[in-house]
Structure formats: C-alpha cells, structure tokens
Amino acid sequence: MRVSTRTRVGQAQVFRMAHVVNVIRMSQEELDTHLLRIAENNPFLVVRRRRHAWNRTGAAQDAPESGPVDAPNSLYDHVLRELSGLIAQGGAMERLIVGLVEELEPTGWISRPVPEIAAALGFGCEVVESALRLVQRRVSPAGLFARDLADCLRLQLEDQDLLDQEMERVLVHLAVLETGDADALAKAAALDPATVSEHLARLRRLDPKPGSRFTNDPTLLRDPDVRVEPDGDGWMPVFKPGFETTVDVLPKGSGERYPELRQAVGEARALKQALELRQNALKHIVRVMIEVQGDFFRNGPAALKPLTQATIAERTGFHLSTVSRVLNGLLIEGPNGIVPARMLCARRSSRCAQRGVSKPTVLARLRELLLAESPSSPLSDQCLSDRLGAEGVTVSRRVVANYRQELGFAPVAQRRLRA
Structure with a gap:
C-alpha cells in the first residue's frame, strides 16, 4: 500500500513538472492554442480570453479571427518552428541554433560575422560554420541566415540549381556595383558585358531580404501583454495575461465515485500552477529589460542600449531557450507605442570596441x-x-x-x- 501511494505521488509530481516546463517554454501563440485545446476537453478548466481593443486599429469587422493561429506570423516564430527538431536535441545543438536565431535581423540576414558569434557562444568557428550551413539548408525561404547580400543571393541560386561558375564570379565581385556600373563589374569578373547583364537580370528576380515578408505581424493588432507606466524616475510594468484561467471545484463526494473527475481537476490545477510560474518568469525577464532600456521609453529607439537574450538569461537565471520562447510574440506598450519585446534586445553595433552602442x-x-x-x-x-x-x-x-x-x-x- 505504501509503495502504491508513493508511486501515485511521484506520477503527480512528474505530471506537474512536465506542465511547468512545457508551459514556460511555449511562445505566446503556442500557449494560447494549448490553453484552448485543454479547456475543450477538461470541464474544470475555465478559460476566458481577454477582450481586445480593436477600435485602436480599425473596425471590429476588420480584425482577424481570434482563434488559434496555425500559420507562423513572424520571422522568429517561423524559424523556431522550422528548426524545432534541432532545438529539441538540447545541449550544444540547442545553444547553437538558439544563438543563431538571436542573430537574425528583420531582413533575414545574420547580424554579425561568424567569428564574433562563435566567440559569444563559446564554440569554435568551424562548429558555428557547420551549424549555420545546416540551418541555411533547413529553413525556407532560401536566403534566410545569410551573411550578406551576396550570400543571400547565392543560397537562393543554389536552391533553384542556378549557381554556376560565371554567376559565382559575379557574386564575388558584386560590391563593385556600389561605386561602378555593369561594365565595371564585367571587367572585375573577367566576363563579357552581355553575360553579366544576363546574370544581373536573373539576380533582380531574387529576394534580397527574404525576412521582410514576415514583417506584417498580425499579433501587433491585438492588445499588448505588458504596459510600461512611469514610476517616479523609473518605469513600472503592468502585466496583462492573454487569458483569465480558473479551476472549478469538484462537487463534494464525487471524487470517490468518479476518479476521472478527480484526475481532471488535478490536471486543471497543475496547468493553472504552471501558468502562474510562467507569469513569474515573464515578470523577471521583462523587469530586467525595462531596467536596462529605461531610456528607450523616454527618448525612443535611438536610446536603445545593447542587450542580448544571453544577458537576460544570465541575470534572471532562466535558460536561454526559455527567454527566447517567452519573448516570442510578446508585445510591450509604452509611451512610444506598442513594440515587439524582441525590439528591446538591441545588438551591439561596434565591431571593435567592447562597449559598443546599439x-x-x-x-x-x-x-x-x-x-x-x-x-x-x-x-x-x-x-x-x-x-x-x-x-x-x-x-x-x-x-x-x-x-x-x-x-x-x-x-x-x-x-x-x-x-
């Protein structure tokens, strides 16, 4: 009997821990979908969606459906979905992939050279190069995670099986067009002008910024998750969860007659507890961001300071992937309007100085x-x-x-x- 009791307690603890880990690591969109799905099958979990202020952006009939969204609606959401299999491997692979996703610019290019990324992640350049090539092959559209314009175009040509030696020479000398014309490029590439013109026409049909197609994020139409208000000389975050969740009480005596009802109540309570822990993680992460980026809310984007997700993870004690997931799809409202939380993670622009500006x-x-x-x-x-x-x-x-x-x-x- 004692063994049976300990087994049941252990299973309950594992169940609750799995809920906590899964809920904390979900993005906001994934969490919304998960809550709605669980609430459909569990009568004791009551989920109420927070009312949206559509009058801020237009008429109510112009608003998108408020149900679960299966399609990715941002660049980060898209690449995290496509690379979820690699991230799920954990360990060094997870650190590499999440680190590369952090470097992604809205254009779809990575923001820093590979040696700098390798130094920041604590890996060798060859390891990061291999991971980058793997990511470039895994994601779509082709051209994401490119180092620069030439690399972006090269990846798209490889995907279409259109990269030959002549085109490679054009790409190598593509920077000549910044100060010269097609004839100068033909001379630098040792090709005749007609061939260069043909290749340039093919390049113009490619997308130099494949990440830009994800810039119209429909999540920006919904209410923000956090509102930042003045508090003396600083700022105070006000958190507004996407859903209000409650757990109904099991009717007296029915737990003994219907064990499945008792199990449903236990699952509902475990999920509610996991949501509270996730909200606690969110509060820690956002408070660190507001502490660092206080000047942004006073003076706008030009006042953003360098801040990486790795720094947030170090200061909060959460795993880097947890920070990335919590920030994915998170909206913050302040005096400058509503912005994605990832915007506050401004990269350092200096390539030489240790204390570069954002x-x-x-x-x-x-x-x-x-x-x-x-x-x-x-x-x-x-x-x-x-x-x-x-x-x-x-x-x-x-x-x-x-x-x-x-x-x-x-x-x-x-x-x-x-x-």
Missing part, C-alpha cells in the same frame, strides 16, 4: 548624417564610418553600407548623380 543608435545617427550631407558632395561609406569613429562609434565601412541600405539611401555614386 544598432538603433547607430542607425539614428547615420540617418542624421545622410540627411545633412551636401547633395553635390555626398558622403561615402568610408567617410561615414570615419565620422562615426570620430564620435566614438567604431563601425566598419561594410557595416555602414549595410545600414545605409537598410535606411533606404542609395550608394554615394547614385546620390551624386541625382544632385
């Missing part, structure tokens, strides 16, 4: 320099890099070129011709 800060300053330049004497990427360096922001010419393109400014040669 990418949004560099983008804001770069935009100011480009808007203030003389139309008859526009600034080259190297000149922009030098000016930023004089201000204490160490950014390479290549990074400046990528950021300039992201801001929508043409290369210096084209800007000079338009003057």
